[in-house]
Amino acid sequence: MIRLAPFGFLPIHRAAHGGHVGVLNLLLEVAPECAKLATDSGLTAAAFAASKGHVQALRLLLSKFPELAAQANEDGAVPALMAAEEGHTACLELLLAAAPVSAAAPAAGEGGKTAAHLAATHGHAAALELIVKAAPSAASATTDTGITPAFCAAAYGHSECLRLLLQVAPETAAAPEQSGVTPAHFAAQEGHIGALSQILAVAPASAGAVTERERGLKTPLHLAAAAGQAAAIERLLLAAPEAAAARDFTGATACQIAIELGHKAVVAALLHASPELAAIADHRGYLPIHAAAAAGHNKVLEVIIRAAPQCITAATPKGLNAAMLASLNGHVDSLKLLIAAAPELTAAVDDLRSTCTHLAAQEGHTECLQLLLDVAPASATAPSDDGWTPVHLAAMLGYDAALELLLAAAPEGASVLTDKGSTPR
Numbered sequence: 527m528i529r530l531a532p533f534g535f536l537p538i539h540r541a542a543h544g545g546h547v548g549v550l551n552l553l554l555e556v557a558p559e560c561a562k563l564a565t566d567s568g569l570t571a572a573a574f575a576a577s578k579g580h581v582q583a584l585r586l587l588l589s590k591f592p593e594l595a596a597q598a599n600e601d602g603a604v605p606a607l608m609a610a611e612e613g614h615t616a617c618l619e620l621l622l623a624a625a626p627v628s629a630a631a632p633a634a635g636e637g638g639k640t641a642a643h644l645a646a647t648h649g650h651a652a653a654l655e656l657i658v659k660a661a662p663s664a665a666s667a668t669t670d671t672g673i674t675p676a677f678c679a680a681a682y683g684h685s686e687c688l689r690l691l692l693q694v695a696p697e698t699a700a701a702p703e704q705s706g707v708t709p710a711h712f713a714a715q716e717g718h719i720g721a722l723s724q725i726l727a728v729a730p731a732s733a734g735a736v737t738e739r740e741r742g743l744k745t746p747l748h749l750a751a752a753a754g755q756a757a758a759i760e761r762l763l764l765a766a767p768e769a770a771a772a773r774d775f776t777g778a779t780a781c782q783i784a785i786e787l788g789h790k791a792v793v794a795a796l797l798h799a800s801p802e803l804a805a806i807a808d809h810r811g812y813l814p815i816h817a818a819a820a821a822g823h824n825k826v827l828e829v830i831i832r833a834a835p836q837c838i839t840a841a842t843p844k845g846l847n848a849a850m851l852a853s854l855n856g857h858v859d860s861l862k863l864l865i866a867a868a869p870e871l872t873a874a875v876d877d878l879r880s881t882c883t884h885l886a887a888q889e890g891h892t893e894c895l896q897l898l899l900d901v902a903p904a905s906a907t908a909p910s911d912d913g914w915t916p917v918h919l920a921a922m923l924g925y926d927a928a929l930e931l932l933l934a935a936a937p938e939g940a941s942v943l944t945d946k947g948s949t950p951r
Contacts, residue, residue, distance in 0.1 A: 534566040542571035542587065545580030554590055561591050568599030576605035576621060579614035588624050595624035601635025604628045610641035610657060613650035622660040629661035638669040646675040646691065649684035658694050665695035672703035680709035680725060683718030692728050700729035706737035714746035714762060717755040722746075726765045733766035743775040751780035756791035763799045770800040777809045785814050785830075788823040797833040804834030811843040812851075819848035819864065822857035831867050838868045845876035853882040853898065856891035865901060872902045879910045887916035887932065890925035899935040906936035913944035921951065 538560045541549040550571070554561060564570050572594035575584035584605075587594055598604045606628040609618040618641075622629055632638040642664040645654040654675070658665045668674055676698040679687040688709075692699055702708045710732040713722040726733055737744045747769045750758040759780070763770060773779055781803040784792035793814070796803055804814050812820065815837045818827040827848075831838060841847050849871035852860040861882070864871055872882050883905035886894040895916075898905060907915045917939035920929040933939055940951060 534564070536560055536563055538563075538571045539565060539569070539574055542580065542583050543574040543578060545575070545578060545583050547582045547586060550583055550586055554586070558590060561587055561594065562597075564597070564599070568601070570594055570597050570605075572597070573599060573605045573608055576614065576617045577608035577612060579609070579612060579617055581614075581616045581620070584617050584620055588620055592624040595621045596628055596631075598631070598633070601633050603633035603636060604631050606631070606641045607633055607636075607639070607644055610650065610653045611644040611648060613645070613648060613653050615650075615652045615656060618653050618656050622656060626660050629657045630664040630667055632667065632669075637671065640664055640667045640675070642667060642675040642691075643669065643673070643678050646678040646684060646687045647682060649679075649682065649687055651684070651686040651690060654687050654690055658690060662694050665691045666698055666701075672701075674698040674701050674709075676701070677703060677709045677712065680718065680721045681712040681716065683713070683716060683721050685718075685720040685724060688721050688724050692724060696728050699725045700732040700735065702735065705741045706735070707741060708732050708735045708746070710735060710746045710762075711737065711744070711749050714755060714758040715749035715753050717750075717753065717758050719757050719761060722758055722761055726761065730765045733762045734769040734772065736772070739775060743773075745769050745772045745774075745780070747772065747780040748774050748778075748783060751784040751789065751792050751796070752787060754784070754787065754789040754792055756789070756795050759792050759795045760799075763795070767799060770796055770803060771806065779803060779806055781806070781814060782808045782817060785817045785823065785826055786821060788821065788826055790823075790825040790829055793826050794829045794833070797829065801833060804830060804837050813837055813840055813842075815840065815848045816842055816846070816851055819857065819860050820851040820855055822852070822855060822860050824857075824859050824863060827860055827863055831863065835867070838864065839871060839874070841874075841876070845878075847871055847874050849882050850874070850876060850880075850885050853886040853891065853894045854889060856886075856889060856894055858891075858893040858897055861894055861897055865897070869901065872898055872905060881905050881908050881916075883908065883916045884910055884914075884919060887925065887928050888919040888923060890920070890923065890928045892927050892931060895928055895931050899931060903935045906932045907939045907942055909942075915939055915942050917942065918944060
């Protein structure tokens, strides 16, 4: 009767796991002490019944041995955690009646999670309500890394669970885990607008909360921007419009992050709320229009051109305008947009007196070159500071197709001399 199967499973464990109440009753009559025995991993028959939602089996076991409700497995998890994780409210009610302290008991092997953490993570609002009623302190319990149940509910967008938790422990709305990440950070990143709105209603300042340095000094706005969550951006800006100008560890604003990743709707939302973002440069000295052009994000570029036309001709600290960056990186569609908005960009020069045509030629970007030569054919022989023309650059770097285009536009370019007397040939 008490012979162990692999992993220490006894017949009583199998009966409880399957919810076979008749068999379980028979086993308890013949060898009642078996109910206290655990598997190799510390699971009792009560734990199996709780995890599978077998109410009658669990009631029978607890009627004989109520102390089973508080008996933990090798990870320190009591049966209440298992019932909470699966949302088995009837089982949970039995367990909390037998051992109220288990409502807030942390499982060491699970990083200190409690039944409230697991119920909140999985969205089991009815189970969570039982837990916080039995032990209100469970609503503010923290794991080993400082995570509260509210954090779990926010991260997974479980609004009803979050409502219950904030009613009992409103301070957890803004409570950070050990690296400074708050519930608002996760709700914003995942686009859980309902949860985010609940958090901001209780703790509006969390819209501008900043993570620790090792997590990048990021606000919820930065995370929402990186994830492309435009609706979350709009909600955060309602609570904290000043957060739009916040910079992370690299010096980037949320707008700059969204531009690099090509999130058009996010950029539009940010520029609509804070037009001044169009004039904030990143660590390279790039304005948003420069970053969009360099990356070839045409939809984003269209948004910026409409929102901040005054920035179209702006230059970086090295004198590069947006059209030059598009030319340098071979983004012909971006170049078309910019030339259509400001044709004079093709004649502009950087600090080395290089034009868009120079930059397209030095990288062999023939599509950009063709567009530039159609608009400004004379640029084929425009000299830079040292007298080098686009023809010289294409010839020296071996871009034959580019050289052919340039000479077709300006045959005389074949004999133009640099300041040191060199010809393209």
